[in-house]
Amino acid sequence: MVRREQDSACGSEGQSEYVGRFRTGRLAGNRPEALDTWRVTTATLDVATGVASLLGGEPAEWETTAEDSLEVLTDYDMVRIIVEGPSAIRARMLLFGYQGKVLHDCDGTRLLAPEANAGKPCGCPETFEERKLAAKSGRGPAPSICINFKLADEPALGRFRFVSSSWELAKTVADLQRALTEADGPTTCDLALELVELTTASGVAVCYRKPVVRVLDDPALPAPYPAVRRPSRMLPPSHASSDVPARSSKSPVLPGRQPAAPHRSLNSVVSGLASVSGTERTSGPDAPEAVAQPRTAAGVLFFDEADRVLLVKPTYKPGWEIPGGYLHPGETPSDGAAREVKEELGITPPVGRLLVADWAPHPTEGDKLLFVFDGGILPAEERAQINLDGVEIGEYAFHTADQIDMLLIPRLARRVQAALDARSRAATSYLEHGTARL
Numbered sequence: 534m535v536r537r538e539q540d541s542a543c544g545s546e547g548q549s550e551y552v553g554r555f556r557t558g559r560l561a562g563n564r565p566e567a568l569d570t571w572r573v574t575t576a577t578l579d580v581a582t583g584v585a586s587l588l589g590g591e592p593a594e595w596e597t598t599a600e601d602s603l604e605v606l607t608d609y610d611m612v613r614i615i616v617e618g619p620s621a622i623r624a625r626m627l628l629f630g631y632q633g634k635v636l637h638d639c640d641g642t643r644l645l646a647p648e649a650n651a652g653k654p655c656g657c658p659e660t661f662e663e664r665k666l667a668a669k670s671g672r673g674p675a676p677s678i679c680i681n682f683k684l685a686d687e688p689a690l691g692r693f694r695f696v697s698s699s700w701e702l703a704k705t706v707a708d709l710q711r712a713l714t715e716a717d718g719p720t721t722c723d724l725a726l727e728l729v730e731l732t733t734a735s736g737v738a739v740c741y742r743k744p745v746v747r748v749l750d751d752p753a754l755p756a757p758y759p760a761v762r763r764p765s766r767m768l769p770p771s772h773a774s775s776d777v778p779a780r781s782s783k784s785p786v787l788p789g790r791q792p793a794a795p796h797r798s799l800n801s802v803v804s805g806l807a808s809v810s811g812t813e814r815t816s817g818p819d820a821p822e823a824v825a826q827p828r829t830a831a832g833v834l835f836f837d838e839a840d841r842v843l844l845v846k847p848t849y850k851p852g853w854e855i856p857g858g859y860l861h862p863g864e865t866p867s868d869g870a871a872r873e874v875k876e877e878l879g880i881t882p883p884v885g886r887l888l889v890a891d892w893a894p895h896p897t898e899g900d901k902l903l904f905v906f907d908g909g910i911l912p913a914e915e916r917a918q919i920n921l922d923g924v925e926i927g928e929y930a931f932h933t934a935d936q937i938d939m940l941l942i943p944r945l946a947r948r949v950q951a952a953l954d955a956r957s958r959a960a961t962s963y964l965e966h967g968t969a970r971l
């Protein structure tokens with residue numbers, strides 16, 4: 534996983550308590566999905582019902598290891614909020630390294646951490662475009678913006694939080710903080726998911742939503758949703774007591790993690806495989822026998838909305854491939870896959886669960902162990918961000934499943950077909966030579 538939860542943007546002092554989070558996406562199965570309307574997660578049933586009665590939607594449970602186990606998918610792409618002042622918005626630029634370690638923490642020009650170096654020039658490029666390129670190539674930090682606010686129509690619900698890595702929002706933060714400073718007190722704003730429609734340089738039409746905070750000159754303007762409240766949709770008491778964990782009602786502070794990727798189960802599969810090949814061969818009574826040292830590689834399948842598979846075309850050899858490559862020493866397969874995706878495509882979408890592990894010795898290159906992960910549907914916003922390295926990869930395109938056998942070499946085609954099959958069954962398959970071994 535390259536993309537990390539960026540709560541560290543919010544700091545620990547002052548506005549650290551909140552009752553729920555506004556989110557722009559969710560996991561559908563294991564696939565990240567961008568939403569057209571705000572989604573709110575919370576640990577507290579009262580907050581969930583309050584949000585639902587104001588903004589529509591129904592409180593529901595969702596699968597998470599975090600405490601904010603209730604979600605409301607609202608009907609609105611814009612909500613009216615009260616921001617207490619400039620300190621309620623924190624923006625920083627973060628670069629994460631191995632295992633989520635923060636390597637660079639700055640405001641774009643000066644370091645914010647570690648404390649000993651705070652205030653020193655950080656060396657980031659001057660313009661947002663240059664910074665974005667540096668971030669895409671993995672050299673520079675990316676935005677992490679934290680906004681704390683209350684709902685203008687129901688401030689008593691408590692403070693909510695929105696954390697974003699949007700470059701477009703980052704560009705507006707300075708202006709926003711200036712406006713909040715001038716306002717000198719709680720300020721009414723609209724928090725919107727604004728529709729962006731554009732055509733890329735290669736002629737592809739894309740649309741996506743970007744988060745926007747708009748300071749309202751006239752707070753008396755009508756709210757974007759009906760002034761008349763809908764009837765409150767309180768859940769019947771029986772539901773509240775049986776389905777919602779007791780901790781929900783008395784735990785206003787959320788750990789605020791993103792939907793957890795299935796990292797744990799994935800690692801156990803990987804280490805399980807490793808220990809099988811390791812112990813069986815070395816446990817004999819005599820001197821240890823030679824141990825297999827397969828070359829290990831990992832790739833990712835990404836899809837478009839029509840379920841076509843993203844393939845990349847290397848510049849240095851004919852044919853197509855899937856994004857991925859050999860692991861570096863010390864890398865897990867999922868980390869290696871994420872790194873290769875970033876290097877080849879310039880994007881850092883989450884890498885989902887394992888689809889296949891394939892033990893596929895190569896006739897001339899020896900033992901190989903290959904992992905294919907599910908990258909899910911690549912949202913239009915992410916597709917628009919693809920920036921081919923131009924050195925190893927010259928082209929990418931989405932292809933249907935029945936084109937795969939023509940475009941890929943047979944051993945890879947078998948593996949990808951098996952991965953598609955595993956994905957359709959929401960399963961993970963163990964393969965030998967690209968064929969499922971039951």
Ligand SMILES: [Zn+2]
Nearest residue numbers: 639641655657
């Ligand atoms: Zn910097």
